[in-house]
Amino acid sequence: MRSEIIVGAVAALVGGASAHGNITSPPARLPGPAMQAACGAQAISNVESDATIPLEDVFGTTAACQLDLCRGAKFEDNVDLVQSFTPGQVVRMQAIIPIPHEGPMNVSIVDTATNTVVGxxxxxxxxxxxxxxxxxxxxxxxxxxxxxxxxxxxxxQAGDCVLQWFWFGTAAQQTYESCVDFVLE
Known part of the structure; x- marks a missing residue:
């Protein structure tokens, strides 16, 4: 039931956004109380008002906020969204891009403890x-x-790694991130 509520919240956030881009499937991390504790109320307000906000437009963050990892969204707020993958599995991903900005994009596995790309x-x-x-x-x-x-x-272990969609609009000078939590079976 909770995952249905979360999926509905994602749809509402994505549907109402006057935004730039975001991963919609598999479900990406969302803001919540742990993000608010780390990033502050203003950052949460920014993200909740525009679900696909670029990192550069998230204001009022605290020193503890780690915007360069999953746009500050925390695992603790998203434990019900963890996906299970196996080596060799093909994972279909979907993104919305209502406002395109040309530039490089990649999807990588990121170790969340060190915020480093794996492979x-x-x-x-x-x-x-x-x-x-x-x-x-x-x-x-x-x-x-x-x-x-x-x-x-x-x-x-859940929370150790994410699939991170990273896109940088070069002319707009805007950075976008979405993270999908997963465990490798």
């Missing part, structure tokens, strides 16, 4: 979400990544 990007674009195109290529909003074989024990 190579699972998918990457040198040019993504190019606003000069009449229509975005279908693979900008619907794409797949293949889960790699990782070192024994790596990403097996």
């Amino acid at each position: 190579d990007p699972l998918i990457e674009f040198e040019s993504y979400a190019d606003e000069s195109l009449a229509a975005l290529p279908a693979n900008n909003t619907n794409f797949s990544v293949t889960i790699p074989q990782l070192a024994a024990g790596q990403c097996t």
